[in-house]
Amino acid sequence: MNRRYINRIKDKAFGFVGLIATLFGLLILTFLIGQVFYEGFHRIDLDFLKSLPSRKPEKAGIYTALAGTVWILFLTTIFSLPLGISTGIYLEEYTKKNRLTDLLEINVSNLAGVPSIIYGLLGLEVFGRMLNLGNSLLAGALTLSLLVLPIIIVTTREAIRAVPNSLRMASYGLGASKWQTIWEQILPASMGGILTGVILAISRAVGETAPLLVVGALAYVPFAPSSPLDEFTVLPIQIFNWISRPQHGFSVNAAAAILLLLTITFIMNGVAVYLRNRWQKKHNW
Amino acid sequence: MKSTDYKIKSENVDVYYGDKKALTDINLNIRPNTVTALIGPSGCGKSTFLRVLNRMNDYIDSFSMTGKISIDGEDIYQSNMRVEDLRTNVGMVFQKPNPFPKSIFENVAYGLKIQGIKDKEFIKQRVESALKQAALWAEVKDDLKTPALSLSGGQQQRLCIARALAVNPKVLLMDEPTSALDPISTSKIEDLIFNLKEKYTIVIVTHNMQQASRISDYTAFFYMGKLIEFDKTAEIFTHPREEKTQNYITGRFG
Amino acid sequence: MLKFSGAITVLTTFGIIWVLFSESFSFFKEVSIVEFLTDNQWTPLFANKRFGIMPLISGTLLTTAIALSVALPLGLSIAIYLSEYAPKRLRLIVKPLLEMLASIPTVVYGFFALMIVTPFLKTILPNISGFNALSAGIVMGIMIIPFISSMSEDALRSVPKSIREASYGIGATRLQTAFRVMVPAASSGIIVSVILAFSRAIGETMIVAIAAGQQPRLTLNPLVPIETITAYIVQVSLGDVPHGSLEYKTIFAAGMTLFVFTFILNNIAFWVRKKFREEYE
Numbered sequence: 001m002n003r004r005y006i007n008r009i010k011d012k013a014f015g016f017v018g019l020i021a022t023l024f025g026l027l028i029l030t031f032l033i034g035q036v037f038y039e040g041f042h043r044i045d046l047d048f049l050k051s052l053p054s055r056k057p058e059k060a061g062i063y064t065a066l067a068g069t070v071w072i073l074f075l076t077t078i079f080s081l082p083l084g085i086s087t088g089i090y091l092e093e094y095t096k097k098n099r100l101t102d103l104l105e106i107n108v109s110n111l112a113g114v115p116s117i118i119y120g121l122l123g124l125e126v127f128g129r130m131l132n133l134g135n136s137l138l139a140g141a142l143t144l145s146l147l148v149l150p151i152i153i154v155t156t157r158e159a160i161r162a163v164p165n166s167l168r169m170a171s172y173g174l175g176a177s178k179w180q181t182i183w184e185q186i187l188p189a190s191m192g193g194i195l196t197g198v199i200l201a202i203s204r205a206v207g208e209t210a211p212l213l214v215v216g217a218l219a220y221v222p223f224a225p226s227s228p229l230d231e232f233t234v235l236p237i238q239i240f241n242w243i244s245r246p247q248h249g250f251s252v253n254a255a256a257a258i259l260l261l262l263t264i265t266f267i268m269n270g271v272a273v274y275l276r277n278r279w280q281k282k283h284n285w
Numbered sequence: 286m287k288s289t290d291y292k293i294k295s296e297n298v299d300v301y302y303g304d305k306k307a308l309t310d311i312n313l314n315i316r317p318n319t320v321t322a323l324i325g326p327s328g329c330g331k332s333t334f335l336r337v338l339n340r341m342n343d344y345i346d347s348f349s350m351t352g353k354i355s356i357d358g359e360d361i362y363q364s365n366m367r368v369e370d371l372r373t374n375v376g377m378v379f380q381k382p383n384p385f386p387k388s389i390f391e392n393v394a395y396g397l398k399i400q401g402i403k404d405k406e407f408i409k410q411r412v413e414s415a416l417k418q419a420a421l422w423a424e425v426k427d428d429l430k431t432p433a434l435s436l437s438g439g440q441q442q443r444l445c446i447a448r449a450l451a452v453n454p455k456v457l458l459m460d461e462p463t464s465a466l467d468p469i470s471t472s473k474i475e476d477l478i479f480n481l482k483e484k485y486t487i488v489i490v491t492h493n494m495q496q497a498s499r500i501s502d503y504t505a506f507f508y509m510g511k512l513i514e515f516d517k518t519a520e521i522f523t524h525p526r527e528e529k530t531q532n533y534i535t536g537r538f539g
Numbered sequence: 540m541l542k543f544s545g546a547i548t549v550l551t552t553f554g555i556i557w558v559l560f561s562e563s564f565s566f567f568k569e570v571s572i573v574e575f576l577t578d579n580q581w582t583p584l585f586a587n588k589r590f591g592i593m594p595l596i597s598g599t600l601l602t603t604a605i606a607l608s609v610a611l612p613l614g615l616s617i618a619i620y621l622s623e624y625a626p627k628r629l630r631l632i633v634k635p636l637l638e639m640l641a642s643i644p645t646v647v648y649g650f651f652a653l654m655i656v657t658p659f660l661k662t663i664l665p666n667i668s669g670f671n672a673l674s675a676g677i678v679m680g681i682m683i684i685p686f687i688s689s690m691s692e693d694a695l696r697s698v699p700k701s702i703r704e705a706s707y708g709i710g711a712t713r714l715q716t717a718f719r720v721m722v723p724a725a726s727s728g729i730i731v732s733v734i735l736a737f738s739r740a741i742g743e744t745m746i747v748a749i750a751a752g753q754q755p756r757l758t759l760n761p762l763v764p765i766e767t768i769t770a771y772i773v774q775v776s777l778g779d780v781p782h783g784s785l786e787y788k789t790i791f792a793a794g795m796t797l798f799v800f801t802f803i804l805n806n807i808a809f810w811v812r813k814k815f816r817e818e819y820e
Contacts, residue, residue, distance in 0.1 A: 011712035018620025021613050022629075025684050026636050029643075032651045087544035095545070096346060106809060108548050113735065113805035114798065115742025117769050118555060120776075121794045125558045129782070146551050153548065166383035170445070173341065173379070174396040174452060175372035184399065189386055200642075207644025210744035210769065214776045214790075236646040236745075243650055243749055251654060258647050269642045273635055282386070 033262065040255025048256060052222050053238070057249025062257050065238035067224035068137070068217075069206060069264075072234055075141030076148065076205045081198055084149050088156025088194075093182055112150035119147040120214030128215055135216025138228040143211050148201040155197025159190035192279020196272045203268035207261065209236040235261045292317040292456065292486045293338060298352030300333055300510075302345065307333050308510045311352070315503070317455075320478060320487045322497035322518065325507035326538060331490045334507070335458050338488065339375040340368050356456065373400065376449035380461040382441035384433035384448070389416075389425050392433045392444055396452035411451050418484075419447035420477050439470025446477065450485075457481065459489040463496070475500050494534060498522050506530045559798055562791030569785055575792065581755035581766075583789045584775070590789070592796055594755035598672065598765035599797075602747055603740040605676025605761060606683055610736060613680075614687025615729070621688070622695040623717045634689075641685035649749030652678040657750065670752030670764040679746050686736045694728020694815075695721050727815035731808045738804040742797065744769035768797045 051061020091108075095101045123143025133139035163186050171181040187194075212234060220241070221233040233241075235257060242254040293315040300308035308330045315321050323331040333342065340361065342348045354361050361371055373396065384392050393412045402408060412429070416422040421443040425431065433444055442462060449457060459478070463471040478487060478500050491497050497504055498518055505515040506529075514521060514530045525531045532538060567575070570590045578591025617637075621630050657674040660667050667673065698721055706716040722729065752764025753774055766774070772790045780786045 007712050007715065011714040014616075014714045014717075015620070015624050018616050018624055021616040022620055022625075022633055024613065025617070025640055025681065026633070028681055029636070029640055032655065035655055036647075036650070083544055083547060087547060090545045104545065104548065106806070107552055109809055110802065110805050111548060111551060113738055113801060113808075114555065115744070115769065115801055117742065117744045117772055118559070118794055118798055121772070121791060122551075122555050122558050124776075125562070126554055149548065149551070164383075166379065166381060167385060169341065169344075169379065170383045170385065170448075171395070172344070173339065173372060173377040174399070174448065175369040176395075176399045177369055180399045184395070185385060203642065207642075207646070209644070209646045210748075210773060213773055216776070236644055239646050239650065240745065240749065243646075243653060254650060258650060261644060262647065265642055265644060266639065269639065273638070 036255045036258050036262075039252055040257070040259050043252050043256035044259065048253075053220055057242075057245075057247055057253055060242075060250075060253055062235065062238055062253075062260070064221050064224050065233050065235045065257070066260075068221070068232040068234045071137050071225055071228070071232065072141055072144065072212075073202060073206055075137060075228060076144045077198075077202055079141060079145035080148050080152055080201065080205075083145070084152025084198070084201070085156050085194060087149070088153045088160065089182060089187075091153070092157045092160045093178070093186070108150050108153055112154065116147055116208055117210040117214060119143055120211030122146065123211060123215045133229070135218065135231055136229045137225055137232045139215050140212050140217055140232065140234075141228070143215050144205040144208060147208065147211060148205050151201040151204065152198055155200075156190075156194050159193025159197065160186060162193060163189045192275055192282070196276040196279070199268055199272040199275070203265055203272070206234075206268070207236055207265055209234075209240055212237060213240075235264075290317070291315060292357065293488070294353075294355045295334075295337075296353045296355075298334075298337065298350065298354060300330070300337060300342070301347075301349045303347035306510060308337075311512050313505060313512060313515055315486060315488060317486050318482055318484075319502040320482050320489060320500055321503040321505060322501035323488065323490045323505050323507060324492070324494060324497050324533075325513075326533065327492070329507040330510040331505075331507045332460055335460055335488060335490050338456070338458055339372055339377055341377065343368065373452045374454050375456040375458060376452065376454035378442070378445050378449055378457065378459045378462050381465050382438060382445050384436070384441050384444050386432070386434055388430045389433050389436070389444060390429035393448050393451045396448060400452070411453075412447075415447040415451040416444075418450050418477075418481065419443045420473060421447055437470075439466050439473065442466060442470065442474060443477070446474070450481075454485065456486045456488070459487065461490050461492060464492065471496075494522075506533060508533070555798070559791055559795040562788050563795045566785070566788035566792045569788075570792075579757045581771075583786050584778075584780075588785075590792075592768075592793065594757045595766060595768045595771055595793060596796070597757050597759075598747075598751070598755065599741055599767040599769070601672045601759060601761060601765060602676045602679060602743075602751055602767060603737060605673060606679035606740045607733070607737060609677055609680025610683040610687050611733065614684045614732075614736075615691055617684070617688040618691035618695060618729075619717045619722070622692050623713050623721065637685045637688060640682075641689075643682070645682065645743065645745040646749070648678050648682050649745045652746055652750035664762060667762045668752075668764055670750060670754075671762050672751050672765050673761040675747045675749075675751035676761065678750070679740055679743055682743075682746070683736045683740060686739060687732045690732030690735070691725070691729045694725035694732070697728070698724040727811050731812045731815070734804050734808040734811070738801045738808070741804075742769065742801055744773060748773045768793045 048061050050063050051059060052063055054060040091104060120143060123139060127133050127139040127142045128135060167185055168181055171185050217233055217237055218231055221231055225232045239254050239257045242250040291314040295311050295313040298308060298311040299306065311334060323335060325331050336342045337350065337354060356375065385395065390412060393415050394408050397408050397411060413422065416425065421440060424440065433441065436444060463474050475496065481487060501518045504518045504521045506513045508529055514525060514527045521530065522534060525534060575590055575592055578589055579593050580589040580591050581594045582589045621633065652674045656678055657669060660674060702720060702724060703716060706720045747767045748770040751767060751770060753766050753770060754764040755766040771793055775790050
């Protein structure tokens with residue numbers, strides 16, 4: 001009798017603990033974003049968006065960093081999207097299950113777990129030095145593309161795997177070739193999942209700092225890049241740079257830039273989640 | 286009947302999945318414009334045999350086969366046979382309805398689309414004719430853009446039949462087409478099959494003996510990978526020659 | 540074209556290994572590997588050069604240990620709460636919010652650590668320095684919580700329902716069911732999540748680069764500046780180290796050390812996960 005009572009108390013207690021733990025993370029999130037908002041929101045105005053970096057915090061703006069981020073976003077997408085999706089299709093539809101494909105799978109899974117800074121070292125040597133791209137946008141985008149490639153490959157494979165085999169069989173049974181089946185049935189059915197993965201991958205690339213620092217993206221770039229071979233900086237690096245400066249004005253700038261970066265990140269992730277929900281509703285296998 | 290008058294001819298066919306022998310020495314000749322039912326207990330190989338006829342077993346890695354399958358006199362496993370052409374000639378309807386997640390129209394038109402047919406009028410006519418043959422036209426003609434997945438189970442299966450018919454096959458293979466459906470849908474489809482044999486040669490796998498005796502002209506009884514008996518349906522069900530057939534039909538095992 | 544895309548991942552792996560190994564090989568021609576592994580000071584950028592990697596490793600492990608001690612209890616509690624206690628609606632709200640937590644760029648977390656957590660810690664621990672492992676570790680832990688919670692939750696949910704129902708059927712409480720039945724049954728999945736979280740923490744760069752300091756130091760004291768492997772690589776990249784010099788090569792030696800660690804961890808996790816899948820299929 002007594003023990004059952006104690007058990008019930010413990011049970012309820014953990015429920016309370018668990019709830020607190022769950023809310024803790026979210027509370028911290030809200031608190032921290034609130035702080036950043038409080039510090040930086042007032043700093044955001046048209047001047048801030050249009051100005052170039054400067055040694056004086058009140059004059060400094062994020063124009064070049066924003067331009068660099070947009071460039072990186074587009075270039076990385078161009079490189080990683082077709083390559084990642086076609087690799088995913090190839091691995092999922094065109095290879096048989098054997099030792100070789102197991103190794104390929106382990107390999108992709110390993111690449112997904114390699115710290116992003118190591119991709120930076122790879123990019124520095126291969127793209128920066130060997131291909132002589134220096135610290136250009138191209139070098140940075142290629143490096144980030146390699147970084148996000150495993151993510152796109154894995155989500156593409158999972159989206160394709162979710163398509164039931166009966167659909168494939170129905171298509172083959174009508175005389176469709178393998179490629180027709182993929183293009184007409186499997187890809188459309190898995191597109192929602194694939195797009196979700198791509199958006200999440202690119203959103204990750206937009207927030208990356210370390211690999212680009214290693215490749216040589218500069219912290220002080222007083223011009224916006226006009227070609228993929230130009231030097232550049234991106235929002236996260238600008239934030240990093242401002243955080244490292246002692247003047248209080250710069251930490252205000254950093255807070256403001258963080259708000260912009262978070263907005264971009266949350267919008268992209270929000271779109272991805274929305275797409276995922278719509279796709280799951282439509283394909284209720 | 287001359288051997289060239291048979292629609293489908295199976296000669297000494299053995300099927301293996303890896304080391305496991307799934308079918309042994311199947312010799313079977315199917316006449317045109319008939320309904321042939323393949324019956325037998327679970328795992329006896331009837332579905333395997335059905336899939337051999339349109340080479341759907343090709344997708345199973347461990348599958349291998351000896352012997353000859355001819356359709357209209359042509360060996361369908363010869364190396365220069367284009368499997369895609371075979372399948373526009375030999376259509377298949379599966380056990381669980383599997384419409385594509387597209388509209389009714391797109392489902393039925395799919396088989397034509399992949400052949401590169403672009404003539405819109407032609408496609409529209411074929412779609413309408415197929416849906417009529419599948420006894421679905423009256424129910425869906427008002428909006429062919431409706432998603433196929435919004436149809437009921439029985440309607441979806443008739444849609445799958447229409448989809449198979451749209452490419453004008455000569456042979457229709459059906460793998461337990463009504464086992465996932467309710468009795469009313471089942472009887473609609475049985476009526477359908479009866480009407481279809483005017484134009485097509487139908488081979489249907491069923492575990493429902495009453496269904497076999499209702500709709501088929503010929504019946505083949507499979508047991509443990511062997512073809513035990515093949516004869517006119519009326520004969521099989523009234524005067525079976527083999528003891529095993531007799532036992533299965535009277536329900537001694539199944 | 541498709542066949543080429545299959546090759547790209549293999550090429551990437553070879554690229555990484557080749558780059559790290561060839562530069563490290565060249566590095567080890569000038570610095571003995573014994574010194575690298577056993578010396579207790581790391582001062583390649585100073586006049587008196589010492590090349591012992593231990594301080595960087597200890598900095599990395601110290602911050603990681605702090606991070607895990609935050610993330611593990613919280614992440615696991617959240618996972619158990621969401622899978623065993625929480626009403627469905629709460630789960631549906633919380634999961635996307637946790638995903639949001641995981642998607643915040645790490646430079647933002649670095650800002651939190653330096654600008655908010657460190658000053659706060661100063662009020663309770665006045666001798667803490669401006670750069671320290673504790674701040675960075677705590678914030679890293681917060682960043683990792685979604686890793687552990689979502690993977691552990693998936694592991695818990697994939698345990699067959701019948702096992703949970705059997706436990707309730709005997710009269711066990713949710714707590715007892717969770718800890719005595721569900722967690723052991725999902726243990727491989729939970730272990731995988733911890734290993735991967737560990738690997739993630741070791742490879743983290745920005746939080747520690749911003750908040751933990753740039754003083755390589757072999758210590759267990761969380762209140763003083765240290766330097767991690769990743770922060771060192773950033774430090775050199777931002778400086779004026781000439782290509783091909785010994786100092787330049789140190790980042791590859793350090794990078795290789797990091798790669799070896801994470802490679803081993805990720806592979807262990809992969810094999811555990813594979814074994815786990817086999818049990819339930």
